[in-house]
Amino acid sequence: MAALKNEVKSFIVQALACFDTPSQVSQAVKQEFDIDVTRQQVEQHDPTKRAGSHLAAKWQTLFNDTRKRFREQTAEIPIANRAYRLRALGRMAEKAETMKNMALATQIIEQAAKETGDVYVNRRVEPDKSLDEEIKRLEIEKRKAELKLIEKGGGNSNAQLLADLIARLPS
Structure with missing residues (x-):
């Protein structure tokens, strides 16, 4: 050497x-x-x-x-900027669509959604609410859905317990 x-x-x-x-x-x-x-x-x-x-x-x-x-x-470096990447992905998606390559267009759209964050999933966190409030809201929705399921099944004492729990949660 x-x-x-x-x-x-x-x-x-x-x-x-x-x-x-x-x-x-x-x-x-x-x-x-x-x-x-x-x-x-x-x-x-x-x-x-x-x-x-x-x-x-x-x-x-x-x-x-x-x-x-x-x-x-x-x-x-341009590619380190999210806006640049999204513009490039937009151009690629348009080109894929004009070429009738829908599979590629779908992949590009999915990548753009991942790039933007929560847009890909069906969830929105409102900017004026804290994460804790959002978690509480989701828990309430879950419990309400569970209550509806139990009530459809015949309305037993578990339904009453869930109703009491929901009543105690902050709205």
């Missing part, structure tokens, strides 16, 4: 700091510098890994500074 020049080491450390895998970095070094480096050799330049635990302070500082800058700039 030949010693790497500082330029190559810097490239490796910065790529690892941007969350590239050792395999990706190894391939990038081959393309950029025409040097073959193994995954293990690349991993020695990652201070977050056991193999890189003895990395020189100079390279650790470069790694930490690059990672910090990368995390701060992630918001500037």
Whole structure:
């Protein structure tokens, strides 16, 4: 294993700091510098890994500074923005529909629903209510439904107990 020049080491450390895998970095070094480096050799330049635990302070500082800058700039990457992803999914869904590929359109619509959160499920939490109030409301609805089932079954003493419980719950 030949010693790497500082330029190559810097490239490796910065790529690892941007969350590239050792395999990706190894391939990038081959393309950029025409040097073959193994995954293990690349991993020695990652201070977050056991193999890189003895990395020189100079390279650790470069790694930490690059990672910090990368995390701060992630918001500037378009695909990291939900609105951008939703617009792209919208364009894809329209194209799938024009191609009469309804299965793909359905998958894209499902992905967009997942992207937006609670829209995919049949549940809405009102913004002015707290989560505890929403849980209480759902419990009341559940108990009312159970009461209706019991009443349809012949109206026994359990129905009366449930009715008493429901009466005690805050509305």
